[in-house]
Amino acid sequence: MQEDLEVPGARIPLTAAPCLWERAVAIGRRVLWLHTYGERYADETAGRPYGRVLLPHDRPRCVTEIPDDVEAMPEKLAYDPVTQDLCVGSGRISPVPRTVREYEVSGMNVLDKWFGYRRRNPAGKRRLELDHVVATRWLPSWTTELLELLNVLGLVKREEPAQADLLNEVCAGPLITVTDLTTAGILPVPTEATKALQAKSDAGDALFDL
Template identity: 40%
Template sequence: MARPPLWQVRSERQIYLSEQDAHQIEDGPALTFTGLIPDLHHFCGWGGGGVRPLWRDPAGNVPNMTGKLLNHLRSVLGLSVSAPDVLAYIAAVTAHPGYTHRFKQELRQPGVRVPITADPTLWNDALTIGHEVLWLHTYGSRVTDPVMTRKRSERAVIERFGIKCLAPVRSLPEQLPERLYYEPDARTLHVGSGAFAPVRQEVIDYTVSGRRVVWRWLNDRTTRPRNKRRSSELDDITPTTWSRDFTLEFLALLSVLTGCLLLHPKQERLLDEICTGPLISTSDLNDAGVLPAPLAATKPPAPSNFSFLTES
């Protein structure tokens, strides 16, 4: 369950960042993002984790980062830098397997550290990619821009990648096989009587810290889920039919993963360029008074002021 302060700051502008800060990340993206209120295990379905909203208030007027950080970035980059820009930069740099692979040794100590470029061109390149990442992770509900084909709807995400339900799922599977039935030549994924295409093999294999995303999504929608921990009697309540909403949700999931996969090569090249170029170091941030962060910025707000929680 999400903590109350996360509910207090919910709004149509809010974006929540999730990370695994208690265990080493195995593979996949180092951070994930959502416009919905995440629970304790949002990052990969187990092991807890941290949640950091973008805004300290529901109206989206008070960012969850210090003014000193934003001012220092503006000074170094010579650009106008906003809190949503910083989040888009973070998404571009960290939300792909290339980051996790490159910093595998560093990630033995849980917690994501973000290299910050001092190059304004690379910063702008990161924003372009990061806006796409955030739009995908939030299923088209955030960072929308009709001019850039980022319309505000889940259906827009589905339509962009052209994945369709070729045959309906007529009944809910009782239990999911360990390996999904997939036709590689036709790029068709079968779910019971249903068929979905075109689906890349990489989409089916996509993992977040060792957890197979597509398999787990389908497994949770069977009448007898495999390998699911029973935490309460509520876990005994399972779906009994495959609904039209399930079909749309599954198409959206396949589309989001497809979009993320297409961005990964760009993200990896960008990370290489950032790491070999000029960086803003921890020493720079200390000298500028950005670090250490004020203690008040790391504490939960009083429940009455609709302020904001920096960590779950």
């Protein structure tokens, strides 16, 4: 078995096949385009229009309006996997596939996390007096944001089969080894680069900053 690159808790296979590398780059660009809501790696010719991330069909829509009065401020999300209805308080959005409702990043449910900071009695620590100043009504802009998020998650899920196929092909093909990178002078990583990455990590730069 060929040696691949090791990082704490993971092994990263680096393909030596140019065609697989190009496919990985293309998939990576599309994923980053999705994660940034179309603001990065936009390319009309590649099907990545700037700022417009929408499912091609079966897009989620607001079937029943989410009320914006104080009394109806949503407290929880409810989901029906049979009808694919996502209920936000007394409002309803559909269709929302089960895979989208259950989508997680590092064990965190994305929809629950997003809603948690917008519900009645929102999540978050209350250290300062201003921390207790929260929205008492559902904002219409939040409905727009939620629909945008659902489109992004739906498209991210559609990318997974291609990602899995590519990973299998990469692992089965020729790999760039640690020895190769060391011989080329790429490894070991310079101390300056390591410090820069650590500083960025400490700053909390996350892809899903909800």
